[in-house]
Amino acid sequence: MAKKSIREESSTASEAARARESxxxxxxxxxxxxxxxxxxxxxxxxxxxxxxxDPFVDVPTRTMSNTTYNETRRLLQMGDATLRRNxxxxxxxxxxxxxxxxxxxxxxxxxxxxxxxxxxxxxxxxxxxxxxxxxxxxxxxxxxxxxxxxxxxxxxxxxxxxxxAKKRGTMVGNITVVDNGDPIDCRRMGTGGYAIPSICEPSVVQFGKCEAKFVLHVEKDTVWSRFNEDRFWEKHNCILTEGSGQPPRGVRRLLYRLNKELGLPVYCLLDCDPWGHYIYSVIKQGSINLAFESERMAIPDAKYLGIRSADFLRCGLSDDVKIALNDRDIERAKQIAEYPWFIKKKHWQKEIQLMVKNGFKMEVESLITKDISYVTEVYVPERMKAKDWID
Amino acid sequence: MEAPNKTASKKTSPRRQGATAEEMSDQQREISVSEFFAKNRHLLGFDNPRKALLTAVKEAVDNALDACEEACILPDIHIELLQRSETRFKVTVRDNGPGIVRKQIENIFGRLLYGSKFHRLKMSRGQQGIGISAAGMYGLMTTGQPVLIISKTHKKKPAVEVLLKMDTSKNRADVVSETEHPEDDGLFQDGHGTQVSIELEGRYQTGRQSVDEYLDQTAIANPHARFTFVTPTNETIEFNRGTNELPPEAKEILPHPRGIELGTLIQMIERTDRSQIGSFLQEEFSRVSSAVAKEICERAGITNRTWVKAIGHKEAEAIYKAIQEVRITAPQTDCLVPIGTKALLSGLLKEVKAEFFTACTRPADVYRGNPFLIEVGLAFGGELPKDELIRVIRFANRVPLLYQQAACASFKAVLETSWKNYGVSQSRGSLPDGPIVVMVHMASVWVPFTSESKEAIADYDEIRKEMKLALQEVGRKLGMYVRRRQRMRNEGERRSIFERYIGEISQATEAITGTPAQRIYDALLRVAQRKTEEADAVLNDEGKRVKDSDPFRKDESVVILAARTPAAPIEDSASDTEEVTQSPSAGTLFGEDESLSKASKGRKKK
CATH class of the missing domain: 1.10.10.10 (Winged helix-like DNA-binding domain superfamily/Winged helix DNA-binding domain)
Structure with a gap:
């Protein structure tokens, strides 16, 4: 009896290993x-x-010129241009x-x-x-x-x-995931959160029980910690993710699957600067560099919650939070405004224009000057309630 | 004399007495040429002890070379500096020339302005007859020692030894002693020659403007001569021959009418033996036919039968004017003996350690009625210093000019050439910089020096123009070489980039496909070599590939020494250095001429 169970156990263990490997x-x-x-x-x-x-390898070009915006599918696609490497x-x-x-x-x-x-x-x-x-x-x-x-x-x-790639990005919230066969309850992740793996394919990561109604993605770890400490995800029944700046492919793939498979809307809370705008653009339409992966990663319905240029006045922020735009920022802002997927969006044109007109950028942390938990208790709930975001 | 002192002098001294014409005439007497130069020795290049030593050597060597060449003897010249004390030297120069007959010794070594070269128009090193006697005079003045001359004119005749002491007031020399030596004098191995020894105050220094530099440069311009130099420290330096061919003898020519000034014309008319003006013009000038003579006379308002005696100042002036108006053929140029491209190259090759050599001899031209021609040689790269201004070495009738560079037409011509066109950097108004030696040689029946010490060539437009043309010609070849060298280096770098990665690629490809790495490697290496060869090829004007990609292969005025080419600054470049080695004329010019290849070993120290 005992012997048999051991054999069974060992056979299940090797099966599990094989499964894990596959x-x-x-x-x-x-x-x-x-x-x-x-x-x-x-x-x-x-x-x-x-x-x-002369031996060669043809490498599809990963530049803006070989990237097209598919208006019906609302994502970036890579063109056919290749560069011959001799x-x-x-x-x-x-x-x-x-x-x-x-x-x-x-x-x-x-x-x-x-x-x-x-x-x-x-x-x-x-x-x-x-x-x-x-x-x-x-x-x-x-x-x-x-x-x-x-x-x-x-x-x-x-x-x-x-x-x-190196692991980057964190998740916490009302969801259980199975990562390589191990069930992980994202409601019980303490202060650190679940480190989003580099490969988030369905074969590796599966979704378990999920009560969350939406995903809030923030730009970086510091802001994410604020939200986690305030148990924002618990109060508002959501999933909280961060991508350490420009989100790596694992984070984007996970957000895509949460959106696609579980039907959760994705809201982004990013800095008010060209960098933040482009993070949103990548999450929404895909990146120029990895346009070939847009289909597996882009979330055309993702919303930009903030922060926005108008927030300086709307939230009554002090002058101390202003960070002057430099020439490169202004140039980059103009470039972004010209992207085909931004050019027809009036809200975005206005937003970028206002930022350039203001002459300064703001980080999400600037809201802390109002109150430590202003962002989690006032800013995001109010915006969500009022559906005050840009698309 | 001066205003403030006027009253004072009035009080103290009686009224100043003026000298009478008679009194003054007692003071007035002829100044001998030697006296003049004794006082103005700086005019002859004896300004300071260092320069004096050089000038003495130079005058003696120039005379020796002239004498040997005129006698069709390959010069073999021995120079010795013996240091007597800190500032006292004995200069001895011995040649294997024809020797000097006894009765001329006093004149040649003892009188200023005595010589064979002033009155004729013939290309030679000396021209005024001042040099060697001035050196002797300087020696006598500074050390009190007479000049010692030993001369042997024939194997079977005894050598004559004469001690000479200049008398400056009379411009002639007194014989102090005279000895005859037996026939088997060991000094002159060829059985003839001249040796002159002068003791003088001097200073010996190596470096720029030294005896060494003078001999270095003389050896470049006279590759047919052999020099042995014994330095004051008793070192023997030998300058071997670069060629065994004597330069052809220079022809003497009559003056060209265009080159004559009015004063000279009047003098010639006064001195001539001809009785009629027509024959005077025809016989005493070059390029004047009877028709031309007739035309000149007609224009001057006389006939060619007019008696020379009847020509006064007015007529002479009319003739002078007529000469300027009548068409006269340019002077003949066969009187000029260039060093020649080949000899120039062999001279540069044996004395300059460079990698690229080129030379150019311009056709003759005329300034002020005097024919002249310009030659330029250029050496580049090799061991020449890289980050310095280029070196210009100047010659006139094969004699190096070591002083007054900035005043010389050849220096100005080098400055005015746009070296940037030839891949050489040059700041505005200065010499270009780079590992280059440029030599400029002017050959003429009369070289216009700016002073008697013959240090700089006067700046005539015609001369400077020819110099620039010659410089441009060698410059173009230098430019071609520099560009080609750059291209070969680039190719070498390109090739080494490819070759560097081929190993990695073939191993990785074997790992992926199983095709043996060695096969892939060999194939890719062949492609790499072919690819870089292709870029080596030169396209002709129509854009087609020229088979012979080497522009210098048939150019005899260019020599490239491969061994001195530094390798491209990249490892693995063995193959491209090899390519340079195969390059052109290096062999062709030397293979045939044994003396040249011996010469290229250059200056040897014993």
């Missing part, structure tokens, strides 16, 4: 597909090399080498059925080039950029390459 690595099919794509890239290089021609071009040779090197790194990873952080992959491929003093990468940033190139060039996703 959740993390994706299915065998996805892995084979990704491996085949890497193989094709390698074969193309080998073929041009043996034919004594070996025999002094400006591209190093990047070409890095592309092939990291492709090989991903192949190793897939074959070993393991995952690595972006930083891990950087270290895995980092060495000094034989006969020189040059390193394959100067820093992780260089490697990260190439990995994004590989992602788009192979028309795959980072998680399919078994890569993940």
């Amino acid at each position: 959740r993390m690595m994706g299915s065998q099919g996805t892995r084979d597909k990704t491996l085949a794509k890497i193989g094709e890239l390698g074969k193309s290089v080998a073929k041009s090399a043996l034919a004594e021609s 070996l025999f071009n002094t400006g591209q040779a190093r990047k070409f080498m890095q592309t092939v090197l990291l492709s090989k790194g991903c192949k190793d990873l897939l074959e070993a059925k393991k995952t690595l952080s972006l930083r891990g992959m950087y270290y895995k491929s980092l060495h000094t080039i034989a006969g020189t003093k040059e390193k394959t990468f100067d820093d992780q940033e260089e490697s990260d950029g190439i990995l994004e190139d590989i992602e788009v060039a192979l028309a795959t996703l980072r998680e399919n390459l078994h890569l993940f």
Whole structure:
């Protein structure tokens, strides 16, 4: 009896492990597909090399010029433009080498059925080039950029390459999630909150019981702590998230799924500056850099709750909270106003105009000058009640 | 004399007595040329002990070279400086020239303005007949020692040794002693030659404007000569020959009518042996045919049969005016002997440690009726200092000019050339900077010096223009080379960038596809080499590839020494240095001429 139960336990344990593995690595099919794509890239290089021609990799361009705004779907999409990266071009040779090197790194990873952080992959491929003093990468940033190139060039996703980013972003609220098989009650996360993983695919993270009626996403950790301490999510029955500035893909994917799968509206509380405006834009329409992932991440119905330029007068804030706009801010503000997905929105045009006219920006924390809990007890509840947001 | 003292002098002294004409005439007497120069020795280049030592060596060596060349002997010149005391030196210069006949020794070494070169129009180093006698005079004045001359004119004749003492008041020399030496005198191995020793006050210093520099530069401009220099510290420095070919003999020419001034014309008329003006013009000038002579006379209002005796000042002036109006062919230029591009290059090659050499000899031109021609040589790169102003070395009839650079036409011509066009940086109004030595040589039957010490060439427009044209020609070639070198370096860098990454790529590709890395590596390496070769190619005017991408391959005026080319500042660049090594003329110019390749080893210290 006892023996049997042990065997059962052990068999369930190994099953669980297998399940866990498949959740993390994706299915065998996805892995084979990704491996085949890497193989094709390698074969193309080998073929041009043996034919004594110039090997190349075509990388879809991730710039504004190759990004279109789909008005009906209200999200950013990547165009067809690609940039050919050649070996025999002094400006591209190093990047070409890095592309092939990291492709090989991903192949190793897939074959070993393991995952690595972006930083891990950087270290895995980092060495000094034989006969020189040059390193394959100067820093992780260089490697990260190439990995994004590989992602788009192979028309795959980072998680399919078994890569993940550093964890960033926190969640708390009236929801239970199952993260890699472990149920996590986000109502009982103390002061720290649930760290949103880099990969938030349904295979890894599933939603359990959820009473929350909406999601409030704030820009950064400090503001999020204020809301958590005041148990805002409990009082207003919601989920509270933060993305440490520009939200990473994990946070965006999670917000998307909360919105899409659970039908929760998403409200954003961000700084009143071009940076904050662009965070909202990324959450809503997707980013220019990762336009190919918009479909899996953009939340076209997300609302911008604040804070807004008019709040300086409406909330009677003191002059001390003003931070003067610099030339770069003004330029960036004008750029954002010109984006096709902003240009037809009168509220946004007004908002940006007013900010430029004011000549200053404000952080969410500026509301603390009114009262420590002004933002959680007065500002957000009032705006929500009055549906005073911009879309 | 001065206003405030007037009253005082009135009181104390009787009225000042003026000198009478008779009294003054007692004081008036002829000033001999030697006396004049004894007082004004700075005019001849004996201003200070250092320069005096150099000038003495220079005058003796110039004379030796002139003598050897005129006698068609490859010069072999021995220079020795013996230090007697801190400021006293004995300068000895010995040549293997034809020697000097006994009766001329006093005249040549003892009299100023005595010489063969002043009265004729022939290209030579000396021209006034001042130099060597002035050096002797300076020696006598500063040390009291007479000049010692040993001369041997033939193997079978004894050498004559003469001690000479100048008498400045009479412009002639007294013989102090005279000895004959037996026939087998060991001084002159060729059986003939001259040796002059002068003891003088001087200072020996190396560096700029030194005896060493003078010999360095003389060796560049006279690659056919061999010099042995024994320094005061008893070191022997040898300057070997760069070529065994003697420069052709310069022809003597008659003056060209256009180059003559009115005063000279009157003097010539007074002195001529011709009786009729027509034949005077025809015989005593170059380029005057009977037709031209007739035309000149007609314009001057006389006939070519007019007696020379009948020509007064008025007529002479009319003739002078007529000469300026009549069309006369330019003077012949075969009287000029350029150093020549090839010899210039061999001279530069053996004395300058550079990587790129080019030279240019301009066709002859005329200033004030005197034919002249300009040659320019240029050396670039190699061991020449990189962050300094370029060095200009100037020559007149193969003689280096070491002083008064800024006053010289050649220096001005270098300044006025826009070196920026040739890839050399130059600040406004100053010399360009870079690892460059430029030599400018003027050959002429009469070099217009700014002073008797022959330090700078006078700035005639015609001369400066020719100099600039020559500088532009070598400049263009330098520009081509500099650009080509830059391109080759760029290519080398390009190639090394590719080659650097190919290893990584082939290994990664093998890991992905299983294709052997070595195969991919070899293939990519071939592509890399082909790609960079392609960029090496030169396109012609129509944009088509020119097979021979080396513009200097057939250019005899350019020499490139590969071994001195510094490698591109990148590791792994072995292949592109190799490419430079294969470059052109380096072999062709030397392969045939053994003496040149020996010469390129240059100056040797024993």
